[in-house]
Amino acid sequence: MSRIVLHHVPQSRSQRVLWLLYELGIDFDVRVWPFDKTLRSDDFLALNPAGRVPALEMDGRSYWEAGAIIEILCERFGRLGRTPGDAERADWLIWLHFAETISQHSAALTQSHIMLRDPSMRSPVVMKLEAARVGKCFDAIDARLTGDWLLSEFSAADVAVGQAVMMARRFHRIGDRPRMAAWFARIEARDAWQRANDETGLYSQEFYEVPDV
Template identity: 85%
Template sequence: MAKIVLHHVPESRSQRVLWLLHELGADFDVRVWPFDKTLRSDDFLALNPAGRVPALEMDGRSYWETGAIIEILCERFGHLGRMPGDAERADWLIWVHFSETISQHAAALTQSHVMLREDWMRSPVVMKLEAARVGKCFDAIEARLSGDWLLSEFSAADVAVGQAVVMARRFHRVGDRPKMAAWVARFEARSAFAASNDGAGLYGQDFYEVPDA
């Protein structure tokens, strides 16, 4: 069987797939791409027609979209998911896909703070709104947590949401959310999380203040 290949940009959404592969103990290779126009090349578009990471080569084909990849990998390896019929299946799906809600707000803020290099290109009002929306997502996590993990045990939902939080906390601090702060500390202590943090990528600083409107 051919080895799995993850196509990856550090500090992007593909980080959650990299983390999950480490958690699953998969045998895989990583091809790192720069965050530039090469993602629009014919070679990459053959892997992901949207020109975005991640793309995952497995079984002689390419898979894309992080939520779909997470479901496919958990089914393939038989753990960290919740299969149909499991009492936690619906909640697992909700939280795996909620990660994309968080990521979308983080992506909008990344675009404004990092990619739009001139002040006149940015909207402070939009940036404040997006940062506040990240805060609402953090509130949802805080309200959810009653134990160590989002479900009864650690799962790919913690991977998906955790990686989204790692991106989003560059724009909104975890702050006075003690259950969320403890959850973040727990997942950051995992060896697979450490293994997936493979160097600098999109961000040049730890936190980006929202400018005055």
């Protein structure tokens, strides 16, 4: 098998793949890209035609879309997934892909708070709605957690949702959700999380307040 290479932008969806690779304990390389027009270059578009991260080089080809990459890696290395026929397979898939529901709201808020630098281009109403939708996602996580992890044991579903929460909590605090807060504390204590957690990247603030409407 050829060397695995992850194409990564710090504090983006590719962080969940970086974290998973550390959890799997396999050898890989990382190529860090800036969050700019170089992602639209011919070199990068050959890896991901959408011009977005992550992209993963493995087996002489490129894979893209974070959820798909996570499924492929779990199947390949036989860890942190749930195989067809497993009693937790459906729930694993649901929570793995629920990370994208959270991330779409975070992406809208990131666009509004960070990318639209002119306040006149922002919609406070939309920002407030998106932050509230993040809160609904957090409620779903808190309601799900009856044990330490989203399933009976730690899995890639915790990786995907945990990284999505890492981004989303910049726009909506975990607050009075004790089971979710304890779950996230367990995530932050994991060695692989600490290795993957980027200190710098898209965000310059720990929290972005919702503007008054």
